[in-house]
Amino acid sequence: MVFKLGKKSVYQFWINQGKTKTRLPVLPEKLEVSVNGKNDTFDIARLGEVTVIQKPGAKTFTFSAFFPKNFAPYCEFKPTLSAKQYVDRFESWMNSMNPVQFIVTGAGINFTCSIESFNYFEKAGEVGDWYFDITLKLYKKVTIKKIKVKKKEVAKSRPSTKKKTKTYVVRSGDTLWDLSKKFYGKNTDWKKIWIKNKTMLVKRDKRNLRQPGHWIYPGQKLTIP
Numbered sequence: 001m002v003f004k005l006g007k008k009s010v011y012q013f014w015i016n017q018g019k020t021k022t023r024l025p026v027l028p029e030k031l032e033v034s035v036n037g038k039n040d041t042f043d044i045a046r047l048g049e050v051t052v053i054q055k056p057g058a059k060t061f062t063f064s065a066f067f068p069k070n071f072a073p074y075c076e077f078k079p080t081l082s083a084k085q086y087v088d089r090f091e092s093w094m095n096s097m098n099p100v101q102f103i104v105t106g107a108g109i110n111f112t113c114s115i116e117s118f119n120y121f122e123k124a125g126e127v128g129d130w131y132f133d134i135t136l137k138l139y140k141k142v143t144i145k146k147i148k149v150k151k152k153e154v155a156k157s158r159p160s161t162k163k164k165t166k167t168y169v170v171r172s173g174d175t176l177w178d179l180s181k182k183f184y185g186k187n188t189d190w191k192k193i194w195i196k197n198k199t200m201l202v203k204r205d206k207r208n209l210r211q212p213g214h215w216i217y218p219g220q221k222l223t224i225p
Contacts, residue, residue: 067084086130118132
């Protein structure tokens, strides 16, 4: 895209950031628009070079112009800023790390862009005029979505398969024979109670060694397996 100087153009170049709008007082001679491919190339034995086509990279806009020290016929309008103020503004935009809005009226260009590079310089004999080269790249805002993570439900405790250990406090007149009938439905299982409580019963009365489980006393706590 070529822009001829010397007469007023239908094109207007704007670079804006937030509420600050800046129109270029001098049009660039050309605007270069490029889309870089990101294809991958591999060398494969017996097959040669193979290209894997990838999605193209972001579109870039490159042009050169200058900010004049004084108003002249090649200006599109009388500048409202000095040449150095224009330079400072563009440089501050780049350093802010925020995107700008690049607009070229009459060309259908209106894109949010990042300033990839901004170089400026003075030429000998033209002190006060600041020339610059600028490259803008199409900017896509990345939105981070918040994902609600459901709290893990507390697993319901499974009923224990272990049998609860029963205890029984001996009363006057109790025998292991009778307690076996009470807890197991038959007298002959009294040895279960005896074996489980043997240590405690023998310690209380060593006669239980000769007559297992015969000597039990009120108040003793028996474990019923």
